[in-house]
Amino acid sequence: MTHKNLKLLNPSQREAVTCKDVPLLIVAGAGSGKTRVLTHRIAYLVESGVKPYNILALTFTNKAAGEMRSRVVSLVPGISYTSFWLGTFHGICLRILKAESKLLGSFKNFIIYDGTDQIALIKECVKNLNLDEKKYKAGIVCEKISRAKDDCIDPEEYLDMADNFYQQIVAKIYKKYQERLREIGALDFGDLITYAISLFKKHPDVLEKYRNKFQHVLVDEYQDTNHAQYIFLKLLTAGKKNITVVGDPDQSIFGWRGANISNIMNFEKDFPNVKTIKLEENYRSTQAILSSANNIIKNNRERKEKALWTKNTQGDMPIYCNNEDDIEEAESVAGQIEEFLSQGGTHKDIAVFYRIHSLSRVIEDALRRRNIPYVIVGGVRFYDRKEVKDILAYLRVISNPNDVISLKRIINLPARGIGDVSLKKIEDYLDSRDISLFDALSELNNINISIKTKEKISAFVSFIRKHQCFDGSLAKMLKKLIKDLDYFNYLKRQDLPGTEERIENVKELISAIAEYEENSEFPSLAEFLEQVALISDIDNWDNKSNAVTLMTLHSAKGLEFPVCFIIGMEEDILPHKKLSTGESDIEEERRLCYVGMTRAQERLYCSSAKRRRIYGRWQDMETSRFVGEMGVELLAHCEISG
């Protein structure tokens, strides 16, 4: 019941939940019950008569969406699990694009290209335009194109804005890249948002439909939205009073990915008659932890002033430990974890955060030596593992033979005698014709390659066609594919380190597709591939498993743990090196540190090393400026001996 639910909220939270008919900005400090407010607000809306299907809620990760969904369902008895639109920006935009796909011309089955695919395709474009690959590095160009998309800049606009030769060339690559994506029928992450925007702009009737549908739009983590997402929201809500955004400028940590902190800073100017509510009571951390976190963040200039406080107990002072080297640091962390466990603590209560993935290795070694179970979030994502990507590439080609990037990945894997030379000949032939690579593989008459090779290519084409025709469950199809490829023996023949693990990963992929099939109403290979592309590192993390969690500070956003470690508190690591040039970047690094500290409920350990192995070489490190900013009087130092 509404009344009962509202009683569990503090006055500001209650106001944020019940406030009506104004654009609403909720500035929610770390641990102030942001998710609680959002879920209660959705529940409150439904209970006051809003139909669930008239609600759109946007989150940052699938995990956050899933948690929010189940919390709303438990708050509103009888609400259907799927009746309201709740998901990530990318997921929701894909859903809209699929619903309106008849307006999108060539797109039928969507393929979503991830970072690796993007770089491979850009590399192809650079080659195709006869540009110097050393000068126009695919990774860097990809970065530029992705940022342009985040800012809603298309290739023509990019060219107009280019003020040097390099940028003009990037504009040319960008244009080519978009053409190629379209031919393939693929979208990259940025396209999901920008295509939804141009769909709305080109078809006002469609926009109107969604504007009417979404009577209430709620956005989580608003501080991390980019310009394109802002435009998307503006289109859906302009002139209406139905938008609620929740965020904390102090936790804006995705500037490098195109997030625009001014979205939240300027929200009050952007939307007329905004109501702003600050949530400043922290329910998560002890006073000692909160004080040192506040001490750090107050050094930032670009922020919305707020005073985070707590009724929680004072608690233990955060501990800072400076170690001789990274190995000693890892030993010290593992030792303190062991100590905590021996006092009756549980593994899942502990997290270790770091600025960069590479710091996890020494910690892993130390934990393994002590037989302390741990899980790593991210690093090499499951779906980024070579063996998993290989099999996924097969599935993608089976689903859409126009996917050249995947096709080229697998055409000679396992080796079947179709090498670079033949492929080059076919591609040259393609240049003058308007057909896809896969089509060309099916009709080789006019291409000058040996009969033997042609036979091998035909065999490959029939192999793909055969699996396209498979009827039966997806899991069965995948099992047959792996068997027909003799993929496990291929892995064994390769004899690379970790063969057993690779085989396990492929088996895991079979489980994943089987699980998808069980949970989906109308399972299809194309939809499975879409879902896989939008899975994030954190989505796969099981917070109930009995293990210590290791993750980056970025992944830690939105989570909480009784005991937290932040390692590698050194200049050039936190704050990270390339970012130490400009003051505003330092501010983002400081926010990152703040995010890490405010994850801790009871105990916070920070540490650094005087020496660290980087690129296999020892390097002297200097303690991070952030340690000093925490306030010495708020910090317990621990001196380590052997």
Place this chain on the structure above:
DNA sequence: GGGCCCTCGTCCTTA
């Protein structure tokens, strides 16, 4: 065309 060896850049964070 396949496989071996050497060189080079990289290890910043991600939907």
Place this chain on the structure above:
DNA sequence: ACGAGGGCCC
């Protein structure tokens, strides 16, 4: 330290 990619030989 280590994997990706180029050069070279079979």
